[in-house]
Amino acid sequence: MKIPNTYEFENVPIEKSLDANLENIKRILGNTADLLISPITVSGVRAAVICFEGMVSGFNTAQVVVKPLMRVDIPDCTPEKLYSHVKENMILSVDTTETDKYGDVIRTVMSGFVILLIDNIPSAMCFGIQGYSVRGIDEPSSEGNIMGSHEGFVETVRTNMSLVRRRIKSPVLQFKLFPISPRSKTDVVVCYMADRVPKALVDSICHKLKDLDLETILGSGYVTPFLDSGAPSVFSGLSTTERPDVMCAKILEGRVGVMIEGTPFAIVIPAMFTENFQTLDDYNFRPYYATFLRYIRYIAFFLAVFFPGIYVAAALFHPEMFNSRLLMNLAAAEEAAPLNLMWEALITLIFYEIIREAGVRLPKSVGGAVSIVGGLIIGDAAVSAGIISNPMLLVCAISVTASFVIPSLDQQVTVFRLAAVVLGGFAGLYGIALLTAFLLANICAAENYGLPVMAPVSPFTRKAMGDVAVRLGFRRMGKRGFTVEKLNGADIRSASEREESGDKHNG
Numbered sequence: 001m002k003i004p005n006t007y008e009f010e011n012v013p014i015e016k017s018l019d020a021n022l023e024n025i026k027r028i029l030g031n032t033a034d035l036l037i038s039p040i041t042v043s044g045v046r047a048a049v050i051c052f053e054g055m056v057s058g059f060n061t062a063q064v065v066v067k068p069l070m071r072v073d074i075p076d077c078t079p080e081k082l083y084s085h086v087k088e089n090m091i092l093s094v095d096t097t098e099t100d101k102y103g104d105v106i107r108t109v110m111s112g113f114v115i116l117l118i119d120n121i122p123s124a125m126c127f128g129i130q131g132y133s134v135r136g137i138d139e140p141s142s143e144g145n146i147m148g149s150h151e152g153f154v155e156t157v158r159t160n161m162s163l164v165r166r167r168i169k170s171p172v173l174q175f176k177l178f179p180i181s182p183r184s185k186t187d188v189v190v191c192y193m194a195d196r197v198p199k200a201l202v203d204s205i206c207h208k209l210k211d212l213d214l215e216t217i218l219g220s221g222y223v224t225p226f227l228d229s230g231a232p233s234v235f236s237g238l239s240t241t242e243r244p245d246v247m248c249a250k251i252l253e254g255r256v257g258v259m260i261e262g263t264p265f266a267i268v269i270p271a272m273f274t275e276n277f278q279t280l281d282d283y284n285f286r287p288y289y290a291t292f293l294r295y296i297r298y299i300a301f302f303l304a305v306f307f308p309g310i311y312v313a314a315a316l317f318h319p320e321m322f323n324s325r326l327l328m329n330l331a332a333a334e335e336a337a338p339l340n341l342m343w344e345a346l347i348t349l350i351f352y353e354i355i356r357e358a359g360v361r362l363p364k365s366v367g368g369a370v371s372i373v374g375g376l377i378i379g380d381a382a383v384s385a386g387i388i389s390n391p392m393l394l395v396c397a398i399s400v401t402a403s404f405v406i407p408s409l410d411q412q413v414t415v416f417r418l419a420a421v422v423l424g425g426f427a428g429l430y431g432i433a434l435l436t437a438f439l440l441a442n443i444c445a446a447e448n449y450g451l452p453v454m455a456p457v458s459p460f461t462r463k464a465m466g467d468v469a470v471r472l473g474f475r476r477m478g479k480r481g482f483t484v485e486k487l488n489g490a491d492i493r494s495a496s497e498r499e500e501s502g503d504k505h506n507g
Contacts, residue, residue, distance in 0.1 A: 010103035018046055018119035025050065028106060042069050042118075043077040050115040057131025065092050065114050065127055079120040086116070086125065095128030107185050134159065140242035140264075142407065147284035152242045153264040157187050160259045160266065163244040164191060168251065176202075180209050184216040187261040188223075191247075196254040196483050201449055204229075205256055205269060220265045223258070227269055229449050234412055234439075237448020239271035245280060254483030270448040270484065272455055274468045276408045277301070282471050290471040300405035304413045305439075307399045308345045309420025309432055311392075315341050317428030329391075336386040342425025344388055348396040349418060351378075455487045 009028050015021055022037060029035050034053040039046070049066060068090060074081055086092070093114075099105060100123045109115050112130030137159070140152030153160045161175055172194040179185040188209055192202055208226055217223060220240055228237050241247055242264050247257050250268045258267040277297040282290040314321045315330060322330065337344060382388045403413045416439060423431030446453040456464035464487055466472040 009106070010101065012102045014100050014102060014105070014117075014122050014124055016120050016122045018048060018117055021117050021124075022048060022050075024102065025105065028102065038066070040066065040069065042082055043072050043074045045077055045079050045082045046119040047082075048117045050109060050117065051113070052109055055110070055112040055132050056114055056129050060129045060131060061114055064129060065116070068092060069116075079118050083118050083121045083123070083125075093127035093129055097126045099124050099126060107179055110185065111187065130158075137163070143241065143243050143246070143280075145243075145279065145281050148280040149243070149245050151244060153244060153247075153259070153266055155262050155264055157189050157259050157261040160244070160264075161189055161191070164248060164251070164257070167244060167248045168193075172196075173251070176206060178206075178210065180212050181214050181217050184214075186217040188217075189259040191251060191257045191259065193251055193254070196252070196485075197256055198485070201269075202256060204449070205258070209258070217260060217262075219263045220258075220260055220267050223260060224267060227258070227267065233442055233446035233453070234415070235273055235443050235446050235453055237271060237446055237451070237453050238267055238269045239275065239408065240265045240267055242266075243280065249280075254485055270451040271453070272451070272484075273443055273453050274457065276406055278467070283474075287471050287473045294471060297405050300402040301409065301413070304399050304403035304406070305416045306420050306432060306436075307402070308349065308395050308417060309424035309435070310429070311395045311424075312341045312345050312421055313424030313428040313432055316425060333389045333391050337389045337392075338386065339388075340425070341392065342421060344392045345396060345421045345425075346418065348388055348392060349400075349421065352396065352400055353414065451484055451487065455484075459487075461487045 009024075015024070026035070026037075036051050036053050038049045040049060041047070047069070049061070049069075051061060069086070069092075072082070072085065072090075074085055087098075095113075097104075097108065097113075099108070105115055105124050105126070108126040112128065112132055113126040114129050116125040116127070134156045135154050137151050137154055139150040143152075151163060153163065157177075161177075165173065170193070174192060174194050176190040177187060180188050190202065190206055190209070205227060209223070212223070212226055214222060224236065224238060224240075241250075247266050247268065251257055255271075256269045258269065260267075277294055279293075282293065285293070315334070319327055334341065339347070379393065383390055383393060399417060403410060403417075406413070416435065420432060420435055423435050425431075427434070444452070444454045444458050452459060455461065456468060466477060471477075
């Protein structure tokens, strides 16, 4: 049977002839240069070992697979005897599978498996001897901490599975590993606590992942739009994390984690807005200090979003809000500036975004120079030339610094901060009030898989506020057995189940 070089080989069965199988595999893979095929003879029977260069350990392949096979000596050996002997009497790898489809052969060999084909046997044996280069486990780059673990997820999904398993040694912690995307066949893992997550939620997430029609998946951002089941909102109903300990904490609360091959950022489903103001260090500090830090973050969010807009609105429309001396100082500082306050703020904030983007994209060796040039030279020159006033530069600097406290909301803060400046410049505090109402309505209306994003604040759940308004001590909080299903208004089921329940109720 000749197989074209297309994606139509998935369910085509393996043939009995070894030569035909090798020819079909070469045709499917386009005779690529990194495909290694080693014909061997085992006890008088023709066979072949197939792998990809750089995906397996060459030394382990020779020592663990090829060398033991060459030592096999079976009297009057036949292909059936050899296949049975390798299957029942030899352990060439702990991770061993069998398949009779070309699709599984191609997927496993590209995942770092060694394939053994035997002449006259319409089946392949796959041995996991991965040996590709991976990044070592080190501290997460986006979620720093003081007293917590310094281990972060890496790009290899099986390593990430082990990081979670080491922290939750429970038989109810389950992993579902399967490929997604018809072309790239990217491995994805869905992890959850079987006794704390409704089966309907897991099935719904797995179904959405398997139905993804993307050519490739190179990051968690490719997948998140398809997993967000709620109405379109600026604030997402799911979150990402680079920390195994944070992932474990969310899983124990009845969430579902999704880890994707090739990215160190895992997805947590569903998520709540208040979690953006919580860090792992909160649970290592004293409760009173952790509570203080929580309110610092709430204040920082307010300053990051509204401070420049409120300053522009008050200075243009409500100068009576300032005392006389402060008003005179501000007026003297703004007198030399040629631009309107709103345009001053917009120019300053947009220029900051340019500097930040340049610092992120440039190599680290020259990234520091961007801060020096942008912050010291250009900023000082703009003030000295009278283009931007000192008070406006101070206000924008405070707002930008406050946004560093809550990096997980950086995208939303950036958009709403610019919107607050524009509305404050055109409508004063009335515009700020409209933006605040829109922001609150947008957050409160968002939900994901039946969990309101604003929970447990709206709808209000008194017991859950012990980890939102304050941070209770572990004597009171440690044995709560909290899961997101217990929140008021939460309905953690699949969308189809909720619709069916609603139809029955209406009937």
